[in-house]
Amino acid sequence: MSIWIKHELCSGCGACVKVCPYAAVEIIDTKACINERCTECGVCLTSCKEKAILTDVTEKTVPDFSDRKGVWVFAEQRDGILNRVTFELLGIGQLLAKELNQELSAIVLGSKIDKLIDPLAEFGAENIYIAIHPSLNDYRTIAYTSVISKLVREYKPNILLIGATHTGRDLAPRLSRRLGVGLTADCTELSIDPEHGDLLQTRPAFGGNLMATIINRYSRPQMATVRPGVMQQIKGKSPNGPRKIIKSVSLSEKEIMTRILEVVKEERQKVNLNEAKVIITGGRGVGSLEGMKKLEALADLLGGEVGGTRVAVEEGWVTVERQIGQTGQTVRPDLYFACGISGAIQHRAGILGSKYIIAINKDPMAPIFQVADWGIVGDIHEVVPLLTEKLQQR
Amino acid sequence: METIVMIKQVPDTTEIRIDPSTGNLIREGIESIINPDDRHAIEAALQIKEKLGGSIIAICMGPSQAIDAISEALGFGVDRGILLTDKCFAGADTWATSFTLGRAVEKINNYDLIICGQQAIDGDTAQVGPQLAEYLHIPQITYVKGIKEITEKKIVAKRLVESGYEIIGCGLPALLTVVRELNKTRFPRFDWLIDACNKRAPIEIWNAADLGVKAYQVGLQGSFTNVISTYTPTFKRRGEILEGDSQRMVEDLLTRLEENHLV
Ligand SMILES: Cc1cc2nc3c(=O)[nH]c(=O)nc-3n(C[C@H](O)[C@H](O)[C@H](O)COP(=O)(O)OP(=O)(O)OC[C@H]3O[C@@H](n4cnc5c(N)ncnc54)[C@H](O)[C@@H]3O)c2cc1C
Ligand SMILES: Nc1ncnc2c1ncn2[C@@H]1O[C@H](COP(=O)(O)O)[C@@H](O)[C@H]1O
Numbered sequence: 277m278s279i280w281i282k283h284e285l286c287s288g289c290g291a292c293v294k295v296c297p298y299a300a301v302e303i304i305d306t307k308a309c310i311n312e313r314c315t316e317c318g319v320c321l322t323s324c325k326e327k328a329i330l331t332d333v334t335e336k337t338v339p340d341f342s343d344r345k346g347v348w349v350f351a352e353q354r355d356g357i358l359n360r361v362t363f364e365l366l367g368i369g370q371l372l373a374k375e376l377n378q379e380l381s382a383i384v385l386g387s388k389i390d391k392l393i394d395p396l397a398e399f400g401a402e403n404i405y406i407a408i409h410p411s412l413n414d415y416r417t418i419a420y421t422s423v424i425s426k427l428v429r430e431y432k433p434n435i436l437l438i439g440a441t442h443t444g445r446d447l448a449p450r451l452s453r454r455l456g457v458g459l460t461a462d463c464t465e466l467s468i469d470p471e472h473g474d475l476l477q478t479r480p481a482f483g484g485n486l487m488a489t490i491i492n493r494y495s496r497p498q499m500a501t502v503r504p505g506v507m508q509q510i511k512g513k514s515p516n517g518p519r520k521i522i523k524s525v526s527l528s529e530k531e532i533m534t535r536i537l538e539v540v541k542e543e544r545q546k547v548n549l550n551e552a553k554v555i556i557t558g559g560r561g562v563g564s565l566e567g568m569k570k571l572e573a574l575a576d577l578l579g580g581e582v583g584g585t586r587v588a589v590e591e592g593w594v595t596v597e598r599q600i601g602q603t604g605q606t607v608r609p610d611l612y613f614a615c616g617i618s619g620a621i622q623h624r625a626g627i628l629g630s631k632y633i634i635a636i637n638k639d640p641m642a643p644i645f646q647v648a649d650w651g652i653v654g655d656i657h658e659v660v661p662l663l664t665e666k667l668q669q670r
Numbered sequence: 671m672e673t674i675v676m677i678k679q680v681p682d683t684t685e686i687r688i689d690p691s692t693g694n695l696i697r698e699g700i701e702s703i704i705n706p707d708d709r710h711a712i713e714a715a716l717q718i719k720e721k722l723g724g725s726i727i728a729i730c731m732g733p734s735q736a737i738d739a740i741s742e743a744l745g746f747g748v749d750r751g752i753l754l755t756d757k758c759f760a761g762a763d764t765w766a767t768s769f770t771l772g773r774a775v776e777k778i779n780n781y782d783l784i785i786c787g788q789q790a791i792d793g794d795t796a797q798v799g800p801q802l803a804e805y806l807h808i809p810q811i812t813y814v815k816g817i818k819e820i821t822e823k824k825i826v827a828k829r830l831v832e833s834g835y836e837i838i839g840c841g842l843p844a845l846l847t848v849v850r851e852l853n854k855t856r857f858p859r860f861d862w863l864i865d866a867c868n869k870r871a872p873i874e875i876w877n878a879a880d881l882g883v884k885a886y887q888v889g890l891q892g893s894f895t896n897v898i899s900t901y902t903p904t905f906k907r908r909g910e911i912l913e914g915d916s917q918r919m920v921e922d923l924l925t926r927l928e929e930n931h932l933v
Contacts, residue, residue: 297757298879313879316886317758336891354833414836417800417810442831446812449764449797453804458765458894461795480903482681482792488900495894533809534840537826542834578933602794611932632932633907634923640911649908650926652919662920667933670924 278332279316283307285328292320292329336494344434344496346403347373350424351384351396352443354415358392360550361439363399364507368466369437370400371510372475375468378434379403385423387413397518399511404518405431409525411532414539415443417450419532423525425454433497435475437466440501448501457495464506464606475500480602485621505550505606506629547581547597554580555609555630557600559623560587561616561637561656568593570657571615574664583607585623601626615656619644636660671724671822673715674778675748676771676786676798677708679732679739704739707787710848713855715785716747718820724782725749729774731759731767740873744866745858751866752778756877761890764793768801770888773881775806782822784845788813799847809840815851 288306300313301320308328321329347369352359366382373380382401384392387410396404407423424447428436438444438451440462452459465478469491475498477490492498529535549555556575562568568582575582584594586601600607602622608629615636617623624647627633635648636656645651652659681700704712715726728743730736731754740751754774762770775781784803789796796812803810816828818837826839830849865871878885886892912919927933 298877300879312882315758315878316884317878318885333886336886417812421804442813442829445796446800446810449795449800450804450810452765452797453768453801458763459797460895461764461793461797476898481794481900485902486900487903488897490895490897492895534811534838536836537839538837540828540834540837611927628903632930645911646909647907649910650923651909651911652916652923653911654916654919658916659920662916663923666920666924670933 295323346433347435348433350438361504363509366399367510368507385412402514436497458492460500552581554578556613557583559585559617671722678705679736680792711785741866745863751873758885763893764797766892772805803845812847
């Protein structure tokens with residue numbers, strides 16, 4: 277593609293020189309000449325009365341992707357244990373594959389992965405692409421990028437989903453650049469456009485103030501990372517069992533470039549907010565560690581977990597892995613109690629999947645009431661212990 | 671040690687409001703700030719410079735007013751700023767952004783370390799850093815929450831993961847994306863801020879031609895992904911506010927929980 281000047285037609289009037297934003301046209305010996313600063317923006321084309329400026333720049337077209345088939349899911353594992361988000365990806369993957377009438381595949385990398393095959397098949401993977409190599413034992417960016425990009429180039433999937441975990445958000449962008457394809461981050465909804473069959477990728481933007489639906493029209497596979505805790509797991513084994521495709525791998529340390537010198541597990545209380553049926557979350561209104569104890573008592577009684585807003589975490593009333601919201605966890609319990617929480621959009625972003633939301637706040641104008649099923653305007657220090665007491669009596 | 675920090679100018683999302691009738695963002699009166707994570711990127715670069723010497727360049731792609739972000743960076747002690755601005759850069763997705771930033775780095779052609787924020791608060795994608803690292807064929811360490819060791823030749827950093835952290839080492843040049851736990855940011859120096867707003871301040875402005883890119887490679891045209899619609903999230907909830915004194919409200923709540931088989 278380029279822009280050039282037909283010198284027989286050029287009158288040397290210099291109109292194009294004036295309109296060019298880049299000083300990319302000069303008059304040399306009474307004729308306009310385009311230099312290397314030209315960005316092919318096309319501004320000069322209409323300025324020429326003699327129609328001496330020509331171009332072969334065309335409209336961007338959508339390539340033919342009819343050979344791209346299949347929905348792929350990256351099966352994330354650490355120490356031989358699959359990350360929950362893998363099953364969630366398979367869940368949404370099943371729905372998308374069905375809609376497109378294409379197959380669902382998982383792709384798993386590691387050094388020992390025999391135990392991972394059955395669970396992947398049980399949650400819907402019809403094909404499992406496997407790469408085994410000692411260098412793949414722990415996730416490393418370039419090792420995984422290299423192996424997955426080769427698989428994608430060979431088998432040409434239509435869609436590739438990756439969990440928006442720390443691993444996924446390190447891998448997916450690197451991979452997208454290597455494959456030369458677009459990528460949508462941290463999706464909370466995925467569906468198929470009935471008209472063109474494109475993947476509709478919906479995600480929050482501006483801190484959850486806005487939802488945006490994005491499509492990837494010009495490149496394949498359509499890549500997206502998906503927020504953990506949002507999609508449903510669906511059991512469903514394909515009748516002909518999983519087809520295993522084992523790929524041989526050659527990797528050198530020199531090519532991988534990074535080394536993991538140590539893996540430090542931070543002793544964290546085991547929390548599984550994702551699976552909790554009841555969550556009692558405290559915000560600034562909790563006021564102190566003492567205040568938090570009252571919420572814990574209610575949580576214990578209901579067999580639930582406690583959570584915190586960013587404020588509660590920063591105050592040290594709740595540990596950071598219990599933060600709920602945009603930068604914390606996304607949860608979907610049956611029952612969500614928001615206690616002393618204003619309901620900032622960044623917090624609400626993490627709780628919308630809850631079946632029922634109960635808000636307790638002394639400010640009747642607090643935005644949390646807009647997203648609550650039932651609201652109590654009152655002091656949590658009074659209401660929460662009362663609720664606990666009455667529940668015990670029943 | 672030559673360090674490049676990538677800074678983005680973003681609207682302060684804690685202040686954001688949506689026009690209920692149009693569903694659009696109300697941008698008027700909203701302050702533009704340096705993306706919070708990028709402030710930590712600047713701080714990291716300053717600390718490294720204090721230890722190893724060298725210089726720091728801040729690069730920002732954005733509209734012409736994004737020069738304010740660069741001036742602020744100079745106020746912190748960054749040596750040089752480059753604003754990438756051009757009509758045709760507008761509407762870029764992360765693919766086009768990482769390409770444009772990558773061309774700027776190639777033009778500078780002398781660097782040991784690139785530091786980005788983990789993610790920008792307007793888009794929250796966390797994609798630009800790793801995509802830039804791949805474009806430049808250099809290693810990346812994301813979610814950096816600590817730097818254990820840095821020399822002219824290599825870096826050892828703590829990378830935050832869900833179950834704790836990893837200690838990762840690699841040779842330079844490399845790209846880091848950093849999280850706010852990494853450091854405490856300092857305040858800018860007033861006299862440096864004033865100098866940064868001076869005409870002779872070391873700030874350059876580069877457009878598409880300066881980067882040697884074509885219009886179709888950047889901005890909206892150079893993007894693979896397109897936003898096809900936006901909407902404000904709606905909440906379908908009962909929205910029932912219970913009434914009476916605490917006893918009454920708690921009783922009513924319990925009744926409703928029981929009716930719905932929730933307790
Ligand atoms: C990029 C970004 C990401 C963020 N991510 C998150 C996130 O993941 N999670 C998150 O939670 N926040 C997040 N935030 C912060 C968020 O914007 C809010 O600041 C935070 O959620 C507010 O917490 P809060 O409701 O506890 O405090 P406040 O907003 O101060 O609200 C406290 C509420 O408690 C009520 N109250 C006080 N005392 C009592 C009492 N005795 N009884 C009853 N009610 C009482 C008050 O009326 C008030 O409504 C983020 C912000 C940004 C900019
Ligand atoms: N327009 C930009 N100009 C400079 N740096 C950017 C730009 N966009 C993104 N970055 C860098 O990439 C990081 C991640 O941004 P994002 O991928 O948009 O979440 C930011 O914290 C910045 O360091």
